Amino acid sequence: MARDIPLNRYRTIGVLAAEDAGKTTLVERLLQATRPAAEGTHGASLASPATVCAWRGHQLTFIDTHGAWASTEEVSRILSVVDGVVIVIDAEAGIEDETVRAWALADAAQLPRLVFVNKLDRAGADFAGVLDQVAARFGVRPLAVALPVGQGAGFAGLYDLVHERVVHWTAAGETHDPEVPSELMRDAAQRRKALIQAAVTQADDAAQALEKGVRPDEARLVELVRAGVIARAFVPVVPGSAFRNQGVDSLLDAMVDYLPAPTDLPALRGRAPEGALVERRADDAEPLAALAFTTMVDPVMGPLTFVRLFSGSVASGTQALNSSRGTTEEIRRVLRMHADRREALTEARAGDVVALQGLEATTTGDTLADPAQPIVIERPIAA
Known part of the structure; x- marks a missing residue:
């Protein structure tokens, strides 16, 4: 049976943040934004260890990291089942100790990532300052894919550097304006130039074209940024305010556009019972290889293994x-x-994150496999 959504349109994502950076509110807003209009936007929350939603014809699965910070091992296990992460940073507080820990865990799991600079509606918000902190503290190249239009009480929208348009938020939804605000012209030109220069490093033809004065079009620029994110060459940064539901759609777009699908990543490596190294590609036709990463007791279904x-x-x-x-x-x-x-x-397939009912001996960290071709999964785990 054909898939409803192709595997290259899957995104499995973890969201990490310091305690008061607004992660819970952000995830709630993300889930609300992805609900069909007929269902309304109330009542959407991350009550499950893994919650599935849809955006622009893609399947997004958010893996909950709430309550896991007391155990590095637990967070590492959770991160071993995601393909990319979003790290949320408070625009006023900047990088905090828990931000540093989150970044280190994502590094240990070798995960591509985005940054969402939250709370830009707060007094003292400093988007450019956060970009500088990320570069200095983590030794990476943060790339703004959008700029805030105003900050603090004046936060009124964002300028999309990829599509060259201003996004404003109203009660009826987003509106788009191709005109760059005069106060942003210089910064927007410089940031877009930096974005393009970084992106073309991912393809020789694009770099050679830029040397001749030919810039990539929007679709090509998205492809190049995506390649750089998957290669962990740089980190796109999106501004917003989760509390005011501002920048949430832009972050969802960035997840779809830039974070990897299972098909973008190397084959899974593991060991056969005799110790030989074996690999599994992200493909329904391959033998089963699944990792149990958490359990819960559902009030209706009873014990479940995710x-x-x-x-x-x-x-x-x-x-x-x-x-x-x-x-x-x-x-x-x-x-x-x-x-x-x-x-x-009836069935779950490669790339899916699901809950299984009926497992008796399986616990977190165990591998489920095809009895005829067994494998024990090896994943990067932080020390």
């Missing part, structure tokens, strides 16, 4: 091998969690 499928498929009413323990597990039900409901699936 797994990320890196390859293959798993169906309700079938069995899988727990290759970490050498036991066979019965999979009674496969569930996909949305912000406000559970969806029973």
Whole structure:
């Protein structure tokens, strides 16, 4: 059966932040923004360890990191099932100790990332200052893909440097204006030039064209920025205010445009029972390889084990091998969690993050595999 959404349109994302940077509010706003208009925007929250939503024809799965900061091992395990992260930074407080820890954990997991500079409506907000801090503290190249129009009480919109338009927010939604505000002209020109110069380093033809004065068009620029993010050559930065629901759609667009799909990443590496190195590509036709990363007790469904499928498929009413323990597990039900409901699936496939009901011996960190071609997953874990 054909997929409803192709695997190259999957994004599995973790959101990390210091305690008061606004992560919870941001994730709620992201989920609200992705709900169909007919369903309204109220009641969407990250109540599950993994919540699925849709944006621009893509499947986004947000993996919850809430409450996990007491354990580096737990956060590392959670990050081992995501393909990219968003790090939220308070525009007034700047980089904090927990920001540094989040960045280090993302580095250890070798994850492409975006930065969302939050709370730009607050007095003391300093978008440019945060960019400078990121560059100095982490030794990376932060690239603004948008600039705030005003800051603090004057925060009124953002200027999209990729599509060269101003985004304003009204009660009816976003409005777009091609005119650059006069106070932003110089900074916007400089930042867009820096963005293009960084992006073309990802392709020789683009770099050679720029030397001749030919800039990439919008679609090509998105492709080049995406390549640089996946290669971890630079970090796009989006401004906004989650509390006021400003910049949230732009961040969702950046997730879709720049963060990797499973098909963009190297094959999963693991070990066969005899110790030989084996690989699994992100493909439904490959043997099953899934990692259990957390558990919960659902008030209706009872104990659930959340797994990320890196390859293959798993169906309700079938069995899988727990290759970490050498036991066979019965999979009674496969569930996909949305912000406000559970969806029973006949089958989950490569790239899916789902809850399994019926597992008895499997715990966090265990691998589920095809009994005929077992694998124990090895993932980067922070010390």
